[in-house]
Amino acid sequence: MCTEIVFATGEDEAELQALFTGYGMGLAGDIEEHVLVKSDNKVLAGAMLAQLDTNFFHLLVFAVNEAGRNTGIGSQLLQEMINNPEKYCQNSFDSNDSLYKVTTVAKGDAVRFYEKNGFVACDFSELAEPYDEQCLECPDKEDCKPVAMIIECHKYIV
Template identity: 25%
Template sequence: MKAKTMEAVCRRATESDIEVLSELIAGYAEKGIMLPRSRETLKRQIDTFVVAEVGPEVVGCGSLTRLGADLVEIRSLGISEGYKGLGIGSKLVDQLIHEAKEQHIPKIMALTYEVRFFEKNGFVVVNKEIFPEKVWTDCINCPKQHACDEIAVLKMLD
């Protein structure tokens, strides 16, 4: 089973990935653990996404959204059923961290239910109120805005 991890390759997403990204994100959104993204939004933001492939199949995704001059957020991080627990999520996070470093952004954050996963990848739990950029751009429109149960995590990049 671990052989799948070795075969997973991360790359920047392209427009040909929109359908599979839409399906993957919708599966998480239906469970209430990820915000939905329309195909139109995915098309507009495709340059912010990375995907993980095993062979020709896209099995995971994540995106990086700039929240300020010194802060980006990992969003829409998900792995297809049957591929979880194989290190693919960590490969995606590594790729997103690499992208943030290329943009000279020193801080990367996420809102998550999977705190242990992010801690394993070098993030620390922080108070989400330290991210007014996030609160005013996204949280203001979120249905969970007054009862948010996600945990904020942060990693300082060197």
């Protein structure tokens, strides 16, 4: 299967929205800010990463469609995004800092996926605003079982 990682376009909006809706999520911003794994023009996975500070990123949404599950597509996308975060943020700004963090909130069983990819559970207070409080008042919190997750990374500056 030949896949590519690309930024989404308007043509991808309905398919990506349907993918996220299946996980109880929606688009996290403009369609062009989302990153996709595509194969034969079909969306297999989608995500959006936001840069919050020179060395701090937050993964807002992440989903893999049924055909892409258990194929490594999700891990491929996640690893590419956390290893090259500035590349996958539309409005990124460079940093000469070699240490950076990526955070996210995992729902239920997704915790294992993030752990497999190097994330560890952390306290919600380690997330940037407003993500540190996003689950406090949520009526679905008991069913969702949200877990704040973090990974610290080093990039090699040449």
